[in-house]
Amino acid sequence: xxxxxxxxxxxxxxxxxxxxxxxxxxxxxxxxxxxxxxxxxxxxxxxxxxxxxxxxxxxxxxxxxxxxxxxxxxxxxxxxxxxxxxxxxxxxxxxxxxxxxxxxxxxxxxxxxxxxxxxxxxxxxxxxxxxxxxxxxxxxxxxxxxxxxxxxxxxxxxxxxxxxxxxxxxxxxxxxxxxxxxxxxxxxxxxxxxxxxxxxxxxxxxxxxxxxxxxxxxxxxxxxxxxxxxxxxxxxxxxxxxxxxxxxxxxxxxxxxxxxxxxxxxxxxxxxxxxxxxxxxxxxxxxxxxxxxxxxxxxxxxxxxxxxxxxxxxxxxxxxxxxxxxxxxxxxxxxxxxxxxxxxxxxxxxxxxxxxxxxxxxxxxxxxxxxxxxxxxxxxxxxxxxxxxxxxxxxx
Amino acid sequence: xxxxxxxxxxxxxxxxxxxxxxxxxxxxxxxxxxxxxxxxxxxxxxxxxxxxxxxxxxxxxxxxxxxxxxxxxxxxxxxxxxxxxxxxxxxxxxxxxxxxxxxxxxxxxxxxxxxxxxxxxxxxxxxxxxxxxxxxxxxxxxxxxxxxxxxxxxxxxxxxxxxxxxxxxxxxxxxxxxxxxxxxxxxxxxxxxxxxxxxxxxxxxxxxxxxxxxxxxxxxxxxxxxxxxxxxxxxxxxxxxxxxxxxxxxxxxxxxxxxxxxxxxxxxxxxxxxxxxxxxxxxxxxxxxxxxxxxxxxxxxxxxxxxxxxxxxxxxxxxxxxxxxxxxxxxxxxxxxxxxxxxxxxxxxxxxxxxxxxxxxxxxxxxxxxxxxxxxxxxxxxxxxxxxxxx
Numbered sequence: 001x002x003x004x005x006x007x008x009x010x011x012x013x014x015x016x017x018x019x020x021x022x023x024x025x026x027x028x029x030x031x032x033x034x035x036x037x038x039x040x041x042x043x044x045x046x047x048x049x050x051x052x053x054x055x056x057x058x059x060x061x062x063x064x065x066x067x068x069x070x071x072x073x074x075x076x077x078x079x080x081x082x083x084x085x086x087x088x089x090x091x092x093x094x095x096x097x098x099x100x101x102x103x104x105x106x107x108x109x110x111x112x113x114x115x116x117x118x119x120x121x122x123x124x125x126x127x128x129x130x131x132x133x134x135x136x137x138x139x140x141x142x143x144x145x146x147x148x149x150x151x152x153x154x155x156x157x158x159x160x161x162x163x164x165x166x167x168x169x170x171x172x173x174x175x176x177x178x179x180x181x182x183x184x185x186x187x188x189x190x191x192x193x194x195x196x197x198x199x200x201x202x203x204x205x206x207x208x209x210x211x212x213x214x215x216x217x218x219x220x221x222x223x224x225x226x227x228x229x230x231x232x233x234x235x236x237x238x239x240x241x242x243x244x245x246x247x248x249x250x251x252x253x254x255x256x257x258x259x260x261x262x263x264x265x266x267x268x269x270x271x272x273x274x275x276x277x278x279x280x281x282x283x284x285x286x287x288x289x290x291x292x293x294x295x296x297x298x299x300x301x302x303x304x305x306x307x308x309x310x311x312x313x314x315x316x317x318x319x320x321x322x323x324x325x326x327x328x329x330x331x332x333x334x335x336x337x338x339x340x341x342x343x344x345x346x347x348x349x350x351x352x353x354x355x356x357x358x359x360x361x362x363x364x365x366x367x368x369x370x371x372x373x374x375x376x377x378x379x380x381x382x383x384x385x386x387x388x389x390x391x392x393x394x395x396x
Numbered sequence: 397x398x399x400x401x402x403x404x405x406x407x408x409x410x411x412x413x414x415x416x417x418x419x420x421x422x423x424x425x426x427x428x429x430x431x432x433x434x435x436x437x438x439x440x441x442x443x444x445x446x447x448x449x450x451x452x453x454x455x456x457x458x459x460x461x462x463x464x465x466x467x468x469x470x471x472x473x474x475x476x477x478x479x480x481x482x483x484x485x486x487x488x489x490x491x492x493x494x495x496x497x498x499x500x501x502x503x504x505x506x507x508x509x510x511x512x513x514x515x516x517x518x519x520x521x522x523x524x525x526x527x528x529x530x531x532x533x534x535x536x537x538x539x540x541x542x543x544x545x546x547x548x549x550x551x552x553x554x555x556x557x558x559x560x561x562x563x564x565x566x567x568x569x570x571x572x573x574x575x576x577x578x579x580x581x582x583x584x585x586x587x588x589x590x591x592x593x594x595x596x597x598x599x600x601x602x603x604x605x606x607x608x609x610x611x612x613x614x615x616x617x618x619x620x621x622x623x624x625x626x627x628x629x630x631x632x633x634x635x636x637x638x639x640x641x642x643x644x645x646x647x648x649x650x651x652x653x654x655x656x657x658x659x660x661x662x663x664x665x666x667x668x669x670x671x672x673x674x675x676x677x678x679x680x681x682x683x684x685x686x687x688x689x690x691x692x693x694x695x696x697x698x699x700x701x702x703x704x705x706x707x708x709x710x711x712x713x714x715x716x717x718x719x720x721x722x723x724x725x726x727x728x729x730x731x732x733x734x735x736x737x738x739x740x741x742x743x744x745x746x747x748x749x750x751x752x753x754x755x756x757x758x759x760x761x762x763x764x765x766x767x768x769x770x771x772x773x774x775x776x777x778x779x780x781x782x783x784x785x786x787x
Contacts, residue, residue: 122568169511181520191715305694326581
């Protein structure tokens with residue numbers, strides 16, 4: 001009995017050493033396990049380093065051109081997200097500029113606006129946003145709407161002041177109820193906090209998902225599957241898979257750790273659960289992704305390319321279905337149910353629960369259970385692996 | 397005439413190699429046909445409606461109840477719970493039953509009668525920007541509406557409707573969301589997704605066929621046949637196959653996918669196809685150039701798939717181009733998708749003509765030209781290598 005157990009450890013050790021040696025000889029491995037994750041981390045962090053895009057180019061069509069409208073233009077220009085860079089003489093010109101992609105929005109003040117306002121004839125102003133560019137369109141919409149509200153309020157306030165009201169009272173009379181926003185967990189609305197720290201780990205999970213059937217399949221491709229199975233793994237699929245996957249899991253986990261250190265220690269992204277908790281969640285998801293890859297490869301009986309294709313399509317969809325940009329609750333019920341089958345969805349939910357809100361892990365138990373279920377998937381395919389080792393061949 | 401028949405034969409061999417590999421068939425035929433449908437299905441609802449929110453009503457007055465009712469009536473949110481305290485609302489948030497809560501202060505009425513400004517807090521879960529956007533938008537709209545009523549009640553009793561209107565809103569305004577009237581997600585993201593699917597699957601297909609040839613012929617980029625002796629013929633032959641397949645796929649996306657999901661499509665079909673010509677050529681030539689690095693078929697799945705995400709962001713469709721650092725803009729210039737996404741959005745969603753997408757159109761032709769020369773060079777070198785081996 002003691003002999004046999006020693007054997008297993010010895011076998012695993014031999015398999016691990018074999019894997020590491022293999023990694024060191026192929027540049028592609030270096031690319032996938034080191035260069036790609038680091039590049040992606042640098043890419044997303046530098047891309048969104050501004051946090052919230054500021055000074056988006058916008059235009060103005062001021063047909064009225066009085067001192068009042070010029071004040072409005074200055075107010076709008078001073079707003080955080082808006083840069084009123086261009087001035088156009090007509091609506092058509094502004095629309096054409098928008099079609100050329102020079103501006104994301106423009107503000108229109110028709111002739112006679114000031115006069116109508118002074119004579120109490122309720123003038124109408126307008127703003128046009130290009131919502132084909134969603135983020136830019138929404139941000140500019142917010143600014144322009146606030147500015148439009150402010151004009152009306154400014155005029156009302158003047159009226160109340162003229163009636164002899166004090167400054168505060170006039171403001172309260174103009175706007176009795178004000179709304180105050182409290183974005184929970186991300187007070188500055190930093191897009192990087194909201195996107196980078198899911199997308200970069202998501203990319204690592206995508207790489208894991210594709211890499212797993214790739215490395216397993218290489219044994220078949222190189223025609224060594226029987227030798228490995230019989231001699232090194234002692235005819236045990238479990239030993240083979242553990243020997244194959246543990247070294248890469250370690251290396252990918254290191255990359256995950258790098259991300260966590262950069263996000264939560266260096267950039268101080270909100271993280272109420274502590275960095276190690278996020279690391280633990282990341283490792284759990286890496287293992288889940290690996291197990292999914294093992295499952296697909298086993299199911300397809302060693303058809304390496306097909307397994308890789310399925311895994312890559314699965315991994316790419318997970319960015320959309322996980323609900324980090326477009327909420328899953330707004331999707332079709334079928335998709336809401338399907339979202340459970342994607343490890344990234346659980347990573348996202350656990351991130352929200354743990355890092356963003358710092359709630360007890362208990363509240364996120366369904367995701368933990370789901371990830372643990374992923375870890376059991378390979379058990380279903382062990383008999384299929386046994387068959388694949390004996391009979392399946394690489395299909396050129 | 398022989399050169400033309402050579403090109404045709406090269407094209408035929410390429411086509412056969414494609415059909416023989418089910419991995420390639422999957423990426424070249426199945427993915428462009430079905431992936432856009434899947435994505436459109438995911439984003440089909442366009443916007444988030446009826447985000448569940450809770451109300452923490454400290455005031456419990458007719459006014460606060462009116463606020464809650466009006467909030468519930470907005471399309472953006474739905475009031476699912478009344479909580480006694482912020483702690484209780486937070487608990488509901490923990491359970492994932494609500495995504496935001498609105499806090500009405502205890503002294504709402506007193507503050508208002510005292511002639512001071514009352515503040516209502518909107519606490520939104522930042523798990524998604526859209527929850528925040530919906531909750532804040534709904535609360536702001538309701539407050540503006542209520543403010544009007546309050547003002548009239550307090551200062552303009554006995555005024556006519558017209559007087560009331562002038563007093564409550566001396567200047568009116570209109571917001572016109574152009575080119576995406578519902579401000580929807582599918583309308584905004586689908587164009588970029590479709591263009592990226594074309595480029596990425598094309599690169600995967602070419603890379604996998606190229607890798608397959610290397611595997612079959614001991615690492616050589618070309619089969620050792622006399623047929624493969626002129627780089628120009630090889631490039632043209634291969635390109636012909638992919639171009640024909642992909643122009644059909646491109647037309648399918650513009651017509652069928654846009655039609656089924658009712659996406660904005662006000663562009664002209666002719667303009668679109670003209671625009672696709674340099675794009676598909678550029679992608680094909682780039683695929684051939686990149687395939688020079690591919691020695692094993694499966695490698696290109698590892699290398700190309702994850703690039704889709706950075707390419708989506710670099711195109712400036714989700715993250716505004718004005719906020720992209722210069723370095724990444726330069727990197728983006730290497731990929732046809734950057735220009736194609738922007739050009740396509742303008743043609744398809746904004747009805748631009750070919751002149752209006754002139755800069756993108758020219759950039760795509762330049763890219764196609766550069767990658768064409770690079771792919772010629774790649775085959776030229778491979779042919780020379782093979783000749784040396786023979787000698």
